[in-house]
Amino acid sequence: xxxxxxxxxxxxxxxxxxxxxxxxxxxxxxxxxxxxxxxxxxxxxxxxxxxxxxxxxxxxxxxxxxxxxxxxxxxxxxxxxxxxxxxxxxxxxxxxxxxxxxxxxxx
Amino acid sequence: xxxxxxxxxxxxxxxxxxxxxxxxxxxxxxxxxxxxxxxxxxxxxxxxxxxxxxxxxxxxxxxxxxxxxxxxxxxxxxxxxxxxxxxxxxxxxxxxxxxxxxxxxxx
DNA sequence: TCGCTATGTGACCATTCAGTAATATTGTGG
DNA sequence: CCACAATATTACTGAATGGTCACATAGCGA
Numbered sequence: 001x002x003x004x005x006x007x008x009x010x011x012x013x014x015x016x017x018x019x020x021x022x023x024x025x026x027x028x029x030x031x032x033x034x035x036x037x038x039x040x041x042x043x044x045x046x047x048x049x050x051x052x053x054x055x056x057x058x059x060x061x062x063x064x065x066x067x068x069x070x071x072x073x074x075x076x077x078x079x080x081x082x083x084x085x086x087x088x089x090x091x092x093x094x095x096x097x098x099x100x101x102x103x104x105x106x107x
Numbered sequence: 108x109x110x111x112x113x114x115x116x117x118x119x120x121x122x123x124x125x126x127x128x129x130x131x132x133x134x135x136x137x138x139x140x141x142x143x144x145x146x147x148x149x150x151x152x153x154x155x156x157x158x159x160x161x162x163x164x165x166x167x168x169x170x171x172x173x174x175x176x177x178x179x180x181x182x183x184x185x186x187x188x189x190x191x192x193x194x195x196x197x198x199x200x201x202x203x204x205x206x207x208x209x210x211x212x213x214x
Numbered sequence: 215t216c217g218c219t220a221t222g223t224g225a226c227c228a229t230t231c232a233g234t235a236a237t238a239t240t241g242t243g244g
Numbered sequence: 245c246c247a248c249a250a251t252a253t254t255a256c257t258g259a260a261t262g263g264t265c266a267c268a269t270a271g272c273g274a
Contacts, residue, residue, distance in 0.1 A: 141220085141221095142221060142222095143219095143220070143221090153220085153222090154221095154222085157221060157222055157223085158223085160221095160222095161222080161223090175220090176221080177220065177221090178220080178222095
């Protein structure tokens with residue numbers, strides 16, 4: 001584990017460490033979308049969404065394709081969903097256990 | 108994808124989005140370690156390391172076991188390494204592609 | 215109890231970053 | 245070229261957080 005690799009991996013996690021960006025990735029799950037469509041899907045305003053998209057693109061998580069006035073974004077990295085699924089799984093698992101403990105404590 | 112789940116997943120990624128903490132997890136890869144051992148393995152000072160450990164523990168990524176004066180930490184979640192491997196893989200893949208592009212441009 | 219070692223915690227500072235508003239850029243049709 | 249629509253960028257602000265220092269706590273042996 002070189003320090004540089006640690007930095008890079010941490011940077012990638014940092015990009016994912018934001019609900020708004022996860023929401024964007026989720027909205028791209030079933031195909032490319034242009035910015036306006038993503039605004040509607042996510043409820044983010046234009047400037048904010050644009051910045052998140054730039055970041056996702058800079059880190060290679062999404063690809064960009066211009067078509068006339070519209071810019072279509074798409075998932076660039078299939079592994080993103082595996083990552084999210086793993087994280088979701090761990091989170092849910094943890095919630096489950098916590099609920100159990102809670103139930104035991106209530107008895 | 109409920110907003111709450113998005114928050115939780117993002118929070119878990121945020122814990123991983125820090126080289127120092129990844130380094131700690133890496134140091135725990137082949138077994139439990141007490142704090143002083145982790146200080147040596149990571150080069151972090153005591154206060155700083157302790158805070159990272161509290162965070163990792165609060166999010167359920169490591170477990171804690173007291174033994175006399177020493178406190179042993181261990182990985183609590185096997186999925187952590189799958190996550191890191193995936194992230195590493197994506198990062199390296201990206202580096203490879205970037206290097207290729209660079210080489211092409213140089214010719 | 216006392217002193218020592220291992221670990222945790224609180225306060226502080228500096229940096230990073232998401233959100234927002236205003237403005238700039240880019241492409242299209244007339 | 246002009247007006248407009250879609251997207252990007254810049255400057256700013258407030259909140260979160262990593263690092264550090266000083267101090268607190270906990271367990272052990274004398």
